[in-house]
Structure formats: structure tokens, C-alpha cells
Amino acid sequence: MKTNNSSLYYILFIAIFAILLPAGHLSGFLSINTISIWGRYFCFAIAALGIDLIWGYTGILSMCQAFFFCLGSYGIAMHLVLQKTALPDFMVWNKITTLPFFWQPFNSFSLTVILCMLIPAALAFLIGFVLFKSRIKGVYMAIITQALTLAMWLIFLRNETNLGGTNGLTDFKTLLGFDLANTQVKLALYFISFTVLCLAYMACHRITRSKFGKVLQAIRDSESRVSYTAYHTVNFKLAVFVVAALLAAVGGMLYLPQTGIITPGRMDVKASVEMVMWVALGGRGNLKGAVIGALLVNFLYSVCTSWFPDSWLFILGFLFVITVLYFDKGLIGLVTTLRARIGNLYLKTAQTTN
Amino acid sequence: MLLTVNNLSVSFGGVHALNLDHFSVGEKELRVIIGPNGAGKSTLLDIICGKTRADSGEVTFKGKQILGKNEVTIAEMGIGRKFQKPSIFPELTVYDNLLLAVKTKKDIFSTLFFRVTPAIADRIHSVAMRLQLNGVMYKLAGALAHGQKQWLEIAIVMLQDPTLMLIDEPAAGMSDEETEKTGGLLLELAKTHSIIVIEHDMKFIEQIANNLVTVLVRGKRLMEGTFDEVKNDQRVIDCYLGRSNAQLETL
Numbered sequence: 001m002k003t004n005n006s007s008l009y010y011i012l013f014i015a016i017f018a019i020l021l022p023a024g025h026l027s028g029f030l031s032i033n034t035i036s037i038w039g040r041y042f043c044f045a046i047a048a049l050g051i052d053l054i055w056g057y058t059g060i061l062s063m064c065q066a067f068f069f070c071l072g073s074y075g076i077a078m079h080l081v082l083q084k085t086a087l088p089d090f091m092v093w094n095k096i097t098t099l100p101f102f103w104q105p106f107n108s109f110s111l112t113v114i115l116c117m118l119i120p121a122a123l124a125f126l127i128g129f130v131l132f133k134s135r136i137k138g139v140y141m142a143i144i145t146q147a148l149t150l151a152m153w154l155i156f157l158r159n160e161t162n163l164g165g166t167n168g169l170t171d172f173k174t175l176l177g178f179d180l181a182n183t184q185v186k187l188a189l190y191f192i193s194f195t196v197l198c199l200a201y202m203a204c205h206r207i208t209r210s211k212f213g214k215v216l217q218a219i220r221d222s223e224s225r226v227s228y229t230a231y232h233t234v235n236f237k238l239a240v241f242v243v244a245a246l247l248a249a250v251g252g253m254l255y256l257p258q259t260g261i262i263t264p265g266r267m268d269v270k271a272s273v274e275m276v277m278w279v280a281l282g283g284r285g286n287l288k289g290a291v292i293g294a295l296l297v298n299f300l301y302s303v304c305t306s307w308f309p310d311s312w313l314f315i316l317g318f319l320f321v322i323t324v325l326y327f328d329k330g331l332i333g334l335v336t337t338l339r340a341r342i343g344n345l346y347l348k349t350a351q352t353t354n
Numbered sequence: 355m356l357l358t359v360n361n362l363s364v365s366f367g368g369v370h371a372l373n374l375d376h377f378s379v380g381e382k383e384l385r386v387i388i389g390p391n392g393a394g395k396s397t398l399l400d401i402i403c404g405k406t407r408a409d410s411g412e413v414t415f416k417g418k419q420i421l422g423k424n425e426v427t428i429a430e431m432g433i434g435r436k437f438q439k440p441s442i443f444p445e446l447t448v449y450d451n452l453l454l455a456v457k458t459k460k461d462i463f464s465t466l467f468f469r470v471t472p473a474i475a476d477r478i479h480s481v482a483m484r485l486q487l488n489g490v491m492y493k494l495a496g497a498l499a500h501g502q503k504q505w506l507e508i509a510i511v512m513l514q515d516p517t518l519m520l521i522d523e524p525a526a527g528m529s530d531e532e533t534e535k536t537g538g539l540l541l542e543l544a545k546t547h548s549i550i551v552i553e554h555d556m557k558f559i560e561q562i563a564n565n566l567v568t569v570l571v572r573g574k575r576l577m578e579g580t581f582d583e584v585k586n587d588q589r590v591i592d593c594y595l596g597r598s599n600a601q602l603e604t605l
Contacts, residue, residue, distance in 0.1 A: 226454075
């Protein structure tokens with residue numbers, strides 16, 4: 001029963017995104033921009049998987065996933081900017097003559113990729129180590145990580161940080177010699193994002209199914225019991241926090257070339273809350289829910305902002321309140337309950353006719 | 355002696371919760387602790403398992419000092435705890451609850467690549483059989499009846515295979531039949547483990563107290579003796595019935 005249910009989701013997912021959407025583009029129904037937009041949503045979904053691991057499974061509400069996402073994006077963006085000019089424009093305007101030392105490694109693509117994952121992972125380790133060692137839990141964890149993201153946002157906004165300030169980094173031309181404006185390249189990026197999302201999903205699926213995943217869920221249920229059962233909970237929380245940060249960073253890395261711009265706005269308070277909402281609306285504690293939530297909320301966002309540009313936040317807020325009040329398990333939970341109800345109804349009618 | 359407690363003192367906000375001169379438990383001994391509410395029974399177990407910090411004194415287990423160690427280290431040394439209010443993982447199945455408890459390597463990599471060996475499966479199965487959980491193995495633990503939750507937590511402690519089990523009110527909320535079964539189980543476990551049990555139910559204590567019973571009153575040790583000695587001691591009767599007693603006043 002359960003496996004049938006899952007495989008239906010998988011078949012639908014692959015049919016829509018690996019066949020239908022690209023076919024729609026090739027036959028001329030969908031513009032390449034639509035494809036690119038969905039490619040971006042996949043990147044959000046990758047980050048959402050991480051949020052589901054840390055929040056949905058382990059019960060730690062981390063509000064700094066948007067920051068890790070941006071670290072990935074900024075890293076790739078720095079590489080792309082350096083591909084174009086030896087000294088970025090905004091530095092010239094700010095009368096800086098030599099490239100700052102922390103920009104230097106981003107000249108090399110391989111080093112960029114390594115740093116894009118290493119920096120978020122190392123930061124997550126550091127933040128997690130301090131917070132988990134001091135036994136910070138629940139709402140305090142959320143507040144501290146949110147404050148941290150806010151602080152980072154303020155730092156990235158400043159011109160002195162040499163990361164483009166409010167305007168962020170934009171106007172990229174090529175990646176590894178490929179023209180980013182090219183339709184074929186955009187389609188390739190779409191498929192790469194899709195593949196990485198699938199791989200990330202499979203990895204997370206394995207993690208949650210393993211005993212390690214069970215320990216995470218046990219920590220969510222009763223952390224003290226896990227400790228008295230001789231598990232070092234701090235290590236487990238730290239591990240999952242680093243994995244979540246890595247997933248966010250990978251999402252950010254793939255997001256950048258498909259969007260063409262990264263600004264600190266991607267990690268402001270609104271953005272970091274929104275990321276958590278994807279998972280809440282989709283269904284936390286369920287990887288499928290996280291992916292569906294990220295894709296659906298972002299799709300709704302693009303629909304709503306073009307139809308009712310000013311009311312998006314109200315719509316999102318309304319959806320969130322409804323979810324919290326009436327379907328705790330999100331969209332996935334709703335579908336499961338409905339299926340069970342219909343199944344029961346069917347059984348009852350079958351019994352009465354008999 | 356497996357566990358020795360000397361001059362242990364704990365106070366919460368200026369109130370002495372525990373002021374214990376001496377307490378010790380030997381190998382494969384089943385010790386029952388009784389005492390009126392607020393006597394410090396649970397606090398004593400909390401200190402032994404690392405949940406609460408003591409102000410002063412010493413607690414040694416297998417000859418090693420355990421005060422100041424954290425709960426994970428203490429659990430690794432071989433002390434398992436069952437709480438008064440059942441502490442289980444409600445969102446996991448009974449089987450997963452048991453699987454997490456089984457004594458194996460418990461670091462990140464071992465759990466990530468963990469496979470259930472036949473030996474482990476057998477162990478889980480036999481413990482589940484003994485506690486009559488085999489019929490509800492794939493139910494969520496949160497959906498169990500209160501008595502079953504109690505047994506599940508005892509099963510979790512059993513699977514950890516600790517040297518010393520700290521069992522806090524195992525019979526609370528159980529029917530007479532279940533209580534008797536729990537008593538039988540504890541007696542059987544006591545053949546291979548040291549156990550400290552906190553209880554109020556006198557009938558249950560009579561069943562399991564094959565050795566010493568310790569009476570705590572207001573954080574202090576009132577007396578230690580066999581069940582019959584304790585039952586017939588005037589001070590014990592008085593403190594339970596709330597009667598004033600000159601000997602109690604001086605305690």
C-alpha cells in the first residue's frame with residue numbers, strides 16, 4: 001500500500017518534469033523561461049529537503065537555511081563575475097584597485113565549487129556546535145538562527161563587504177565557456193537541477209530510512225530518552241545541521257546561473273521564513289511533502305504575483321494559518337487523510353449494499 | 355558494591371531535596387526505595403542517571419565517580435533509567451523504539467549503515483515476547499495503552515542491557531494482573547542485573563522485595579531493612595500516616 005502510494009508520486013513527478021515540461025518546450029508550447037523558472041524551483045526544493053531533515057525529522061527549527069542557500073549562490077556568482085572581468089564593476093566605482101583576498105580563490109571553478117560547499121558546512125558546524133553544546137532548543141534556536149541570518153543580511157548589504165551591497169551580483173555571461181543566455185544551456189541547467197534534486201531526494205530518503213534517521217525522529221519525540229539510551233544527541237544534531245546546510249548551499253549554487261542575479265534579499269527575514277513555510281505547507285516530516293511544498297508555493301507565488309501583485313504575502317499567510325489550524329501534516333497529510341476517508345466511505349457503501 | 359552514594363546533598367532553591375549519608379547497592383541486588391511524596395526518591399535516581407546535578411557528595415559506580423558526568427556517558431557506563439512518566443518515542447513504531455534501544459555501537463556512522471542482524475532481531479523479538487509487545491510491534495508507540503507504554507519503556511531499558519536498572523514506579527496505572535506480571539519480570543531480571551525500584555504499592559513491594567528496602571523521608575534515609583522490618587516499623591507507619599513521632603522530628 002505504502003510503496004504503491006510512493007511510486008505513484010514518483011511516476012507523476014518524473015512524467016511531468018522530465019518528459020512533459022521539456023516536451024512542451026520542444027514542441028513550442030512553453031518558453032525556455034518557464035523551463036528555467038521550474039529549474040529554479042528544483043533548487044528551492046533541494047534546500048527544502050534539508051529543512052525537512054533538520055526541522056521535519058529532527059524537530060530543530062533552523063531559520064538560517066536561506067543564509068546557507070545564499071552562500072552557495074554568492075560563491076558561484078563571484079566566479080561568474082570574475083569570468084567576465086578581472087575587477088568587478090562595483091569595485092571600480094568604489095575605487096578599489098586590487099581584488100580583495102577572499103575573491104581570489106573564486107577565479108578557479110573547481111575551487112569555487114569546493115568552497116561553495118565547504119564554507120556553509122564549516123559555518124553550520126561552528127554554529128551548530130555552539131548552539132547544541134549549550135543545549136539551546138525550540139523557539140530559542142529559531143530566534144538565534146533568525147537573528148544570525150539577519151546579521152548576515154546586514155553584513156552582505158554593506159558596500160564595505162565587497163559583495164555588491166544591496167544590488168548584489170548580476171550580469172553574468174558565461175559559465176565554463178557556455179553562454180548562459182543560450183536556450184540549450186538553460187535546458188541543460190534545468191536537467192542538471194532536476195537530476196541533483198532526484199539524487200538529493202534519494203540520499204535523504206536513505207538517511208531517513210536508516211537507523212540514523214530513526215534516531216533523528218527519536219530526538220524530535222524525546223531528546224532526553226535518546227540521551228539515556230546512550231546516543232550522543234549533539235553529534236546527531238550537528239551532523240543533520242551540516243547536511244541541511246550543504247543541501248541549501250547546493251540548491252543555491254544551481255539557482256544562481258538560472259536566475260542571473262543574487263542579492264541579499266534572498267536571505268532577508270521574509271525569505272528565510274518563506275523557506276520554512278514551503279515545508280510546513282507541503283508536509284513536514286515527509287520528504288515528498290517538502291519537495292511538493294517548495295514547488296507548489298513557488299508556482300503559486302509566480303501565479304499570484306502576476307494576477308494580484310500586492311496580496312501574495314496575505315495569501316501565503318492565509319495558507320499558513322489554515323495549515324497550522326486544520327492540517328498539521330500539510331498537503332501530503334491532507335491527501336493521505338482524504339484517501340483514507342474515501343476508502344472508508346467506499347468500504348461502508350460496499351457493506352450496506354451487501 | 356556496584357553503586358555507592360556518600361554524603362549526597364542536593365537542594366532546589368534553598369530547599370534540601372536530598373541529604374543522604376550513605377546508600378549502596380550490590381551486584382545483582384534488587385533494592386526497593388519507598389517514602390512519602392517529596393522524600394527525594396526520584397531525585398536520587400535523577401542524580402545517578404545524570405539528569406540532575408548534585409551540590410556535593412560522591413556517587414561511585416563500578417568504582418568510578420559518576421557525579422559531573424553527562425547522561426550519555428553514564429548510560430554508556432551501564433546505567434539504564436525508566437522514568438515515572440513513560441518516556442518513549444510516540445511517533446515511532448514499537449519495533450523502532452526497541453531497535454534504537456538495542457545495545458550496539460551508537461555513533462553516527464554505525465547508525466547510518468546499520469543492518470538488523472538475526473541476533474538483534476531475535477533479541478528484540480524475545481524481549482517483546484516477554485513484555486507482550488509482539489502483537490503491537492508495528493503500531494505507533496504513542497497509540498499504546500498506558501500499561502503497555504510502561505512495559506515498552508521497561509523493554510527499552512532491558513534491551514540496553516545495563517548493569518544497573520533504575521526503575522521509577524513501574525506499576526503505576528497498571529491493573530492487578532499486570533502489576534503482578536511486572537513484579538515477576540523484575541524478579542527474573544534481578545538474577546542478572548542490579549535493580550533499584552521506586553514504588554508505593556505495598557502489595558507489589560511485598561512481591562518483589564527479596565532483599566533490602568530503603569525508606570527515604572524528607573531527603574534522608576530513615577531506615578533500611580527487610581520488607582517485614584520496614585512494614586512493622588513504627589516510624590515508617592507514622593510518616594506514611596502523617597502522625598507525629600518524636601523520632602521523626604529529630605531526623
